[in-house]
Amino acid sequence: MSAVPISWYLLLSAVLFGIGAIGALTRRNGISIFLSVELMLNAANLTLVAYARQLGSHTGQVIVFFVMAVAAAEAAVGLALFIAVFRQRHTIDVNRMNLMRW
Amino acid sequence: MLQLLWLIPILPFLGAAINGVLGKKFPKPLVTAVALGAPFLSLLLALGCLWEFSQGSQDSFELTKYMWTTGDLSIPVAFLLDHLSAVMLFIITFVGFLIHVYSVGYMAHEEGYRRYFAYLNLFMCAMLLLVLGNNYLVMFVGWEGVGLCSYLLIGFYYDQPFPPYAGKKAFIVNRIGDFAFLVGMFALFANFGSLTYQDVLPKIVANPGLVTIPYVGSFSLASFVALCFFIGAMGKSAQIPLYVWLPDAMAGPTPVSALIHAATMVTAGVYMVVRSNAIYQLAPGVSLFVAVIGALTAIFAATIGIAQTDIKKVLAYSTVSQLGYMFLAAGLGAYSAALFHVMTHAFFKALLFLGSGSVIHAMSGDQDMDHMGGLKKWMPITRWTYLIGTLAIAGIPGFAGFFSKDEILHAAAANGQWILWAVGLITAGMTAFYMFRSYYLTFEGEFRGTHEQEHHLHESPPSMTIPLCILAVGAVVSGWVGLPKLVSAVNHFHHWLEPVIASPGGVSPAEHEMGSGAEAGLIAIAVLVAVAGWLAARSAYGGNKGLATGNAWAARIPVLHRLLLNKWYVDEIYDVLIVRPLAALSRFFWKAIDTFVIDGAINAGAFLTELTGDVGRFTTTGNVRNYALYFFLGVILLFWWVAFG
């Protein structure tokens, strides 16, 4: 079995991260932004696991563990905030949330 | 006792400090005690030191207190008591103390009593530093100090508009001289590495070639330094063209005029020239210049004094004139004559000023002689002492001024400077005239003032009259130490000063002799001129004539009279030629450079900041996605810096 070089995993991870970044910056729907952020987090996770394999150490996997936990917490709180905002504005279009205009 | 020499300037300083800092809480008698106690102790110390010094065999006594060091410059803070500074020390402490006593009576009702005495004590300290210092820098410290105190005391009545202006004028005009003095000191230091008299002057005496080599252009070092020093003296001792501050300085209290602008501060220039006589002897061109300026000043001021109606102005111009005499003598190499005149002038001028203060006090502050007259009825002591002062300044034989003025005229004649002699002679005549004019207008004839003033006329209290009497004695007696050769083989004063007068290269100052017949003849001419001046004054103003004759004479020469009364419009000329252009230049610098360029630059900075804010606020769109973009861009920069920075 020919093994896949780690660099390919890293490349994939970078591209996924890029896609996620574009999504986070350009979508108008708040939920969609969140989804893009989750995508970025996953890309980072892939990088960490790839290095864990390369270096033969468990540390990378441990970090992924923590990242997942934090991502969960973040998603929960973020969605709760969205709910709260939605109750006031009846919209989750981020363009409409512009009270801090000059 | 001589070891305590350093206390002599310090005690008045302490008096000034105590009265200045704590005096507000003192009751008035305590203020007086401190203010009088300090100069009195200085006087006692001075007398003690002088006694010890005269008993000893040394020519000088030096006491170094401290070395003032910055970098590689080391100046000793040290005091020198030699024959020259001994004379000055005596004059300053003695006359100074008497004037302090007089001020107690004169300033008794003043609001600023404590402040006055603090300044006056400070002045004593500075003046004593000036004469007791053993190097030019300590002298300069005292020089500046007396300038400061002069400013403070001239502008004493600061609630009126004119006195502060007069104080400023004095200080600024002095500054011009001080600058030249500094330049001279720099030149001296650059060439000798020291400013101490006993370092520099003996070297010059032993080796005149050191200073006669060309230094600046065709000026030798000696000429350059001598000229710079003399310009300093012009400012401090009110010679042409820097005399204009002294008449306006009469805005200060009269005892101040007596002490500072008659007896002591203005003589600092003469002291400085006499101290540096070694340098002046090696700079004949500059010395002649000094003599000419002195003579010119003497006659010029005398012409103005003739026409003045304010009694203090008359005395002020007479001071300028007498100072001219002193420089005339110094320029001719007759240094002991110059110092002799300093001493006699201190006595009779202080006497005259204090007498005028007594008169002004009685006249409820009125200084105009047109309102005075016949005061001898109310103020006998003042009248007799003032008369003695007038006789002294006019050069009537027997009184002090005669002896010193005679020496000066003799010096001019003996050196063949007949023009200068003539100028001095004419000035002596004018001096006699205007001084007796002031006497007659004030004390003789009918009283010309208002009724209220008449009711108020009274003799002054003893605190004022006793100093007058003591000074009157001095005005007579002080001349007897310098009797001319005709009368006494030994001129004690001249003999006392001999160790200080240098003989550079072994040549003593030109002391040409005249035959005793010629000398007697010249003295007789001088006396005749003085008496003629007196008689002219008496015929114009004596008896009950009052102002009538004087006014009639003035009416016959209206243009000249107006010129004299307005002091030849010198102040106005200075205003147009110097003051206004400078003011315009200052205004230019203010409006164009300060407001426009400097403030503009600062304002531009503020404007840019505002602009940045005005433009930058557009980044706060309130749009979350924009913020996310900024976030992302920031992360890119951060990554760049971490990875490649």
Added chain:
Amino acid sequence: METLIFALFAALALGSAIVVITHKSPIYSTLSLVLTLFSMAVLFVLLGAPFLGALQILVYAGAIVVLFLFVIMLLNVQKEETAHIDRGAQLWTALLGVAVFLGMFWLAFWRTGLRLGDSAPPAITQELVSLKGLAAELFGAYLLPFEMVGLLLLVAVIGATVAARRPGEAGSLQEEGIYASGEPLGEPAPPTPRKEANR
């Protein structure tokens, strides 16, 4: 074989990622994300971290995505309310930024010596795959962070509960006056005219 699996699931991940960011409907985006997460799980297993692969499906796909779906349903986010990706400055700046970012990545990793090239990775060891090894590291060196993450989750739970409370309930944010009035804010209110009489 391994290469094949990798290529297949990498392509799947990429494709579904693109769908995530481009689809109009949020539901479809979310479901696409699930597909992406599955592909990632497979890649994790391929890389010798089966536990993490399982965890990925359990936590991410199973909990987080479900949460997303709940919220979408709750808020009844309509397809019409969303729009495509905005054209214009935002899009182009984002594309440019991402391009720059990736370029920097390439520079950092390939040029500065971190390149790993085409060399084969070391073989998967039993040690690497074992849960025991992972647990030993987790509860050994990283015990403190582990506990702190637990605390973090607690805090998140509390925060989410508080933030999402219905307005009007006891102790709700509305009552505490954080929102000025019960009305929807909508556009910013026009400034109230000042009624000063300062003539």
